Amino acid sequence: MKKWLLGAIFAGVAAIGAACSNPSSMQGHDMSGMNMKKEDASAETSKQQLPLATNTEVLSGKEIHLTAKEALLQINDQVKLPVYTYNGSVPGAQIRVKQGDKVKIVLKNELPEPVTIHWHGYPVPNNQDGVPGVTMDAIKPGETFTYEFTATVPGTYFYHSHQKSAEQVDKGLYGTLIVEPKNEEKVDRDYTLVLDEWMSDPNAENSMNMSGNMDMSGMDHSNMNNGNNSDHQQMDMNSMGHNMNMYDIFTINGKSGAAVQPLKVKKGEKVRLRLVNAGYMSHKLHLHGHEFKIVATDGQPLKDPQPIKDELLNIAPGERYDIEFIANNPGEWLLECHGNMKGTDGMKVKIQYEGQANNTDKANAKENLPMVDITKYGKYETGPFTLDQKYDVEYTMDLGTAMGKNGMIFTINGKTYPDTAPINVKTGDLVKVRIVNNSPKDVHPMHLHGHFFQVLSKNGKPVTGSPLMKDSLNVNPGEEYVVAFKADNPGNWMFHCHDLHHASAGMVTEVKYTDYKSDYTPDPNDTTNKGE
Numbered sequence: 001m002k003k004w005l006l007g008a009i010f011a012g013v014a015a016i017g018a019a020c021s022n023p024s025s026m027q028g029h030d031m032s033g034m035n036m037k038k039e040d041a042s043a044e045t046s047k048q049q050l051p052l053a054t055n056t057e058v059l060s061g062k063e064i065h066l067t068a069k070e071a072l073l074q075i076n077d078q079v080k081l082p083v084y085t086y087n088g089s090v091p092g093a094q095i096r097v098k099q100g101d102k103v104k105i106v107l108k109n110e111l112p113e114p115v116t117i118h119w120h121g122y123p124v125p126n127n128q129d130g131v132p133g134v135t136m137d138a139i140k141p142g143e144t145f146t147y148e149f150t151a152t153v154p155g156t157y158f159y160h161s162h163q164k165s166a167e168q169v170d171k172g173l174y175g176t177l178i179v180e181p182k183n184e185e186k187v188d189r190d191y192t193l194v195l196d197e198w199m200s201d202p203n204a205e206n207s208m209n210m211s212g213n214m215d216m217s218g219m220d221h222s223n224m225n226n227g228n229n230s231d232h233q234q235m236d237m238n239s240m241g242h243n244m245n246m247y248d249i250f251t252i253n254g255k256s257g258a259a260v261q262p263l264k265v266k267k268g269e270k271v272r273l274r275l276v277n278a279g280y281m282s283h284k285l286h287l288h289g290h291e292f293k294i295v296a297t298d299g300q301p302l303k304d305p306q307p308i309k310d311e312l313l314n315i316a317p318g319e320r321y322d323i324e325f326i327a328n329n330p331g332e333w334l335l336e337c338h339g340n341m342k343g344t345d346g347m348k349v350k351i352q353y354e355g356q357a358n359n360t361d362k363a364n365a366k367e368n369l370p371m372v373d374i375t376k377y378g379k380y381e382t383g384p385f386t387l388d389q390k391y392d393v394e395y396t397m398d399l400g401t402a403m404g405k406n407g408m409i410f411t412i413n414g415k416t417y418p419d420t421a422p423i424n425v426k427t428g429d430l431v432k433v434r435i436v437n438n439s440p441k442d443v444h445p446m447h448l449h450g451h452f453f454q455v456l457s458k459n460g461k462p463v464t465g466s467p468l469m470k471d472s473l474n475v476n477p478g479e480e481y482v483v484a485f486k487a488d489n490p491g492n493w494m495f496h497c498h499d500l501h502h503a504s505a506g507m508v509t510e511v512k513y514t515d516y517k518s519d520y521t522p523d524p525n526d527t528t529n530k531g532e
Contacts, residue, residue, distance in 0.1 A: 050082060056089045056175075056253065060096045062104065066117070066175075068139075068161075069110040073172065075249055076259045076346070079200045083172035084111060084161075090254035091194045091278065092159075092175030099154045099182045105147045107139060114138030114528045117147060118162035119177060120318065121298055121471040123450050124149040126491025126518070131162045131449070133522045133529035134492055134510075138163045140528060154181035155299020156274040156320045158194070164530045166500040172196075172254070174278045179299075187324065188269035193335075195315060196254070196279040197247040197343060247281070248342040256346030263335075263351045265327040271351075272324050273335070277315045280499045282443065282474065283347060284312040286369060288361050289333040290351075292325040294377060300452060303466035304379035312338055312371045316445040316474030318498035327353065331360030338365050375458045378466025385430070385454045385484035387462060392429035393487075397446075399475065399497075399507065401439040409506045410442070410497065416506025423495065425487040426515045432456075432484045437475040444502060447472045448511070449493040453485035472498055490516040 053071040066086045073083040073090050086092025086107075097103055109115050116138055118130035128149050132138035139145045160174035176192050252260045265271055272295075277283060291307040298320050315321055336348035344365050400411040412420045425431055433453070437444055448471055455468040458481055473481060496508035522529060 051088065053083060053085060053090055053254065054088045056091050056094060057087065058094045058096050059087075062102070064093075064095055064103070064105045065108070066093060066105060067108045067110055068115045068173065070112075073254055074259070075198060075251060075254065076256045079198075079249060079256075081198065081200075084115075084168055085172055086117075086159075086175050090172035090174075092173070094176045094178060094192060095159070096178045096180070097151045098180045099151055101151045103147075103149055103151050106144055107147065108144045109139045109141055112141055114140050114163050115161045115168065115173065116145075116163045117159050118165075118449075119147075119149070119157065119159050120447070121155075121157045121320070122149075122177065123153060123452070123489050126450065126489070126493065126516070127520060129449055129491070129493070131494055134494065135518075135520060137523065137526060138528045138530070151179045153299065154179045154184075155296060155301075156192070156276065156322055157299055158276050158278060158320070160278065163528075166504045169278065169500060170280075176274070176276055178274070187272040189263070189265055189271045190274070191263050191272070192274040192276065193252050193349065194254075194276045194278050195283050195337075195347065196251050196277075197281050198249040198251060198256075199246060200248050250283070250337060250341075250343035250347035252347055252349050256343075257348075260346075260349045263349055264354055265351060266354050267327055267330050269327045270324060271327055272322060275313070275315055275321045275323065277317050277319050280317050280501065282314055282316045282445075284314045284338045284371065285335060286310070286312055286338050286364075286367075287323070287325065287333075287335050288351075288364075289329045289331065290325045290327070292323045294321055294372070294374070295324050296320075296322040297374060297468070298452070298470040298472055300469035302378040302468075303381055305377065305466070308372060310369055312369050314371055314474070316443070316472065316498075318445050318447045318472035319470075319474065327351075330356045331358055332356065333361045334363060336363055336365055338367065338369065340366055374465070375455065375461075375463045375468060376465045380464055381467060383454050383467025383469070384486070385432075385456060387456050387482065389430070391432040391484065393423065393425050393431045394434075395423045395431070396434045397436070397495075397509070399435065399437045399439055399444045399446075401442050404506075407505075410439070410444075410502040411506055412509050417496075417508035420506075420509040422510045422512040424512050424514055427487055427490050427513060429487040430484065431487055431511075432482065434480065434482050435473070435475055436480045437477050439477055441477060442502065443474065443476050443499070444507065445472055445474045445498045446495065447498040448485070448495045450489045450491060451485045451487075451493065451511070453483040455481060455483050457482045487511070487513065492516070492518060 050070050050072045053073040071083055071085045071088050072080050074080050083090050116130040127135055128147050129135045157177040159177050161168040249256050291309045293305040330353040333351045334348050337344050398413045402409050409416050452469045452471055455463055490513045493511040495511055496503040
């Protein structure tokens with residue numbers, strides 16, 4: 001199981017080590033431990049009946065079919081975990097289309113609980129955004145839903161469930177969406193690498209249940225839209241500073257260590273790596289033996305990227321980076337995660353030159369290397385927005401951490417969703433948002449649905465590199481960014497922390513178009529719509 005099965009235990013808080021959005025709930029006293037042996041045996045039997053996860057397939061065409069279903073994922077030669085999948089694999093099927101294509105994706109739900117698909121970073125029409133209780137009803141077991149949109153913007157994106165997502169994304173419910181540009185610069189090899197973190201002990205949930213867990217299943221957006229601020233929105237105890245030391249397996253494409261498939265190259269080839277972080281931790285990657293260029297971030301191209309060597313590329317939750325290098329140094333090299341956490345060693349992949357048997361490299365994950373500053377990278381030119389132009393809407397987003405009556409909460413301007421003040425806009429408005437992280441220790445990767453924003457300044461200093469267009473921005477404690485976007489996609493859109501535990505504990509607001517009328521009405525009696 002994964003991080004949603006773990007919690008942090010805090011001295012002085014009676015009742016608890018609560019798991020990250022753990023689905024078990026405490027009704028008075030939790031007696032789940034009484035039948036633990038029987039339940040363990042039953043769970044083990046059920047687990048053995050699941051099919052093994054398959055290799056990730058690539059799908060294209062006029063109509064794409066996805067099925068959400070359970071499987072067993074063999075992460076390495078020792079660990080096999082029950083997972084949720086799209087089409088039986090983790091990551092789920094890669095959807096690969098061309099710019100301008102009309103995309104039709106039919107999702108069938110064969111899981112025991114409702115699901116959705118959110119097209120992370122993609123400017124789909126609002127009614128295709130996949131947030132239960134805000135844009136659609138969750139897709140119940142046995143039901144199907146058809147998503148349709150036009151692939152207008154090329155680049156690297158991903159998709160994941162937005163239904164109780166702190167749990168479901170943790171269980172593997174994500175895949176990648178690649179939109180190839182009309183006039184694409186060809187490369188010889190094109191690899192997609194999806195980063196994630198897991199927990200090797202599937203019995204941790206039971207040990208947590210013994211101490212009595214509250215229901216952290218996520219926020220019910222259908223109630224939120226009706227203004228009912230139920231207590232459980234502030235009960236996400238798992239958000240109390242995730243105990244990252246417990247997440248002991250880091251993966252690339254659902255595999256860890258020697259199980260990660262090597263990347264084959266030939267001398268002289270141009271190689272593109274699409275790096276996608278589907279987890280909740282930032283990962284610093286080091287490409288050995290080669291210069292590389294960062295050609296895009298969050299799917300958006302960078303202007304005249306300069307070569308980099310022996311610098312770390314930090315990839316935060318929800319972010320994507322496309323890098324390219326020329327295979328001009330034959331041998332066997334690593335792309336590896338740097339750090340000293342227990343799982344770090346598993347997040348590495350070999351780059352193998354065909355016909356070269358010699359191993360020319362060794363791991364150096366603890367070496368202290370400089371980090372790329374993306375706000376200073378590439379060639380400066382004026383983007384669509386500037387700091388000193390006139391804006392129709394200005395909003396300050398003060399990100400904070402506090403103790404609520406039932407545990408840790410994560411706030412925007414001192415409030416938790418749905419009490420956070422929305423960013424009210426009308427179509428065509430130019431919007432400037434100042435994002436300040438006042439949390440003492442928590443990192444907040446902020447993600448805006450349905451739009452790209454330009455990063456204009458960091459800590460009061462203007463961006464000096466390429467115009468930086470993103471949909472996910474990592475904000476460390478004490479940092480301040482100013483970003484701007486045009487309100488050009490009418491709807492009601494989430495703007496939230498992509499550490500989804502923080503989102504489920506309140507760190508969400510909305511960009512609301514005052515001139516938009518949704519054709520969707522949440523059912524106040526439908527308790528399955530838990531969009532976070």
